[in-house]
Amino acid sequence: MNRTDLTRRSTLMLLGAGAGLVAAPYVIRPARAQSKVVNITTYDKFVPQSFIEQFQKDTGIEVRVRLTDDQGKQYNLLSAEGGAPTTDIVTVTGHRLSQFLKSDLLVPLDVARIGNFGNLAAAYKGAPQLTIDGKVYGVPLLAGFEGLARNTEYTKPTETWGYMFEDEFKGLTSYIISDFLSIVMKYQGNDGDYVTYEGKPEIAQAATDKARDFLIANKDKVRKYYDAGSEVQQMFLNEDIYLAQTWSGPAAKLIMDGHPIALSIPKEGTYGFLYSFNIVKNAPNADAAYIFLNAMLASPEIGAAMTRQSGFNSAFGGVDKLLTDRERAALALPQEQVERIQFFSSVNRQMKNDMIDKATAEIKAA
Known part of the structure; x- marks a missing residue:
């Protein structure tokens, strides 16, 4: 396995440019027999509620969000659940990716099933920061x-x-x-x-x-x-x-x-970091997970909403054009600090x- 270091220059370019409500946390139940459901473990204010509501209306897939505030907690939970996870998508930082992969907790993405994958910002086209031995292990979300x-x-x-x-x-x-x-x-x-x-x-x-x-x-x-x-x-x-x-x-x-x-x-x-959405090995609702990831990448408005809620720079293309001057100023840094x-x-x-x-x-x- 290659080391999963970030492509520093391209990510710094995105940070230098300056690139609602959060879903209520549900109690995620074992979902082996479920259909039309996707279970997501992520951070507060990462996924816009307006997007969740529209996604549920358009697809009939229920989105269940479990909030976390620590990578270690996510890792320990997945490790404890073993081959029967209760979540489909987890939010992993780039530098912790190798830990999750070493424990065989994630699967490579079938990028062909994510038609909007090309809508990522230039720094993340093809997700080089999350590519290991030619396999892509996540959708870039936010950088900070x-x-x-x-x-x-x-x-x-x-x-x-x-x-x-x-x-x-x-x-x-x-x-x-x-x-x-x-x-x-x-x-x-x-x-x-x-x-x-x-x-x-x-x-x-x-x-x-x-x-x-x-x-x-x-x-x-x-x-x-x-x-x-x-x-x-x-x-x-x-x-x-x-x-x-x-x-x-x-x-x-x-x-x-x-x-x-x-x-x-x-x-x-x-120190800097990159958040990504990753599909869990043996995810009970993998098909729904792919539909969710594809929908999330559908438009820069979704990325802009994620940035406004979280304060982190979006990895989606076109987001900067949608932000106000104040929002861009809050995200940008002088080049010497970058x-x-x-x-x-x-x-x-x-x-x-x-x-x-x-x-x-x-x-x-x-």
Whole structure:
């Protein structure tokens, strides 16, 4: 199997250009005997409710959405279900794809069954980021990155992640520990993606411990460790926090809605990622899954709706032309900041996951 690294330049071009309601979560039941149903596990605000309603009306296929907020939870659920999954489509990030494939949880797409596959943006034509040994394993959806978000009424522009640790912001910052730990490693001059640590566990552990100890020493700056994008959005709206490490989507959505939030990539750099829809092995409703994926790619309006809801850059062609000036501004970055994005790699993921998970638990317990 080839490594599933993203095509960095093409994806950065899409991010640099700046490219309703969410379905209520259903209780997904085993669906072996079901027809006219498609079960989807995805993130909050990824699939527009208006699209779901129109799709159900046009096809008679019921869409059942189960919300998730973590790749690990999705992986663990599919692994536990084994050969009898309760979902048909899952949302996987590019750098975690190899983990799902190694456990034989996904199947290659029959692209011939998705007539609208060619409607992807130029950077994703043919889905090169999701192609392994000539087989395509997902439909690109949304691209994003980890950024520094700040309330512009209480903070000043900054060029460094170190701003998060200034004494004036005691109790006024927030972050996802596992994500921010990688960024702190980069801030300290180490490899937060662990690619260069392959076969070097001692060096990797020392770098991890250094970042862990730094975050423990600066625990007084944190108002709350959060898990979901909606949490950090609410904290900004309540003015509980002034600074946060956040996925670009939740921050961009606040900017689109007119809130005093700015999003940037500090000089030390950050990490980017790509979300895709993938069909589960032994999906109980594979035919319906293909119909859903094809319908989703039918028009740029659907991609634009996904972008407006999530704040992430759409992978669908023609979306940029449908966005307002404010929406495009919320999604775009200065070129020098775009160049600071390093897309997560699939290399050495097990070492990274193990060390990050352990350090995360230690930070919480400290």
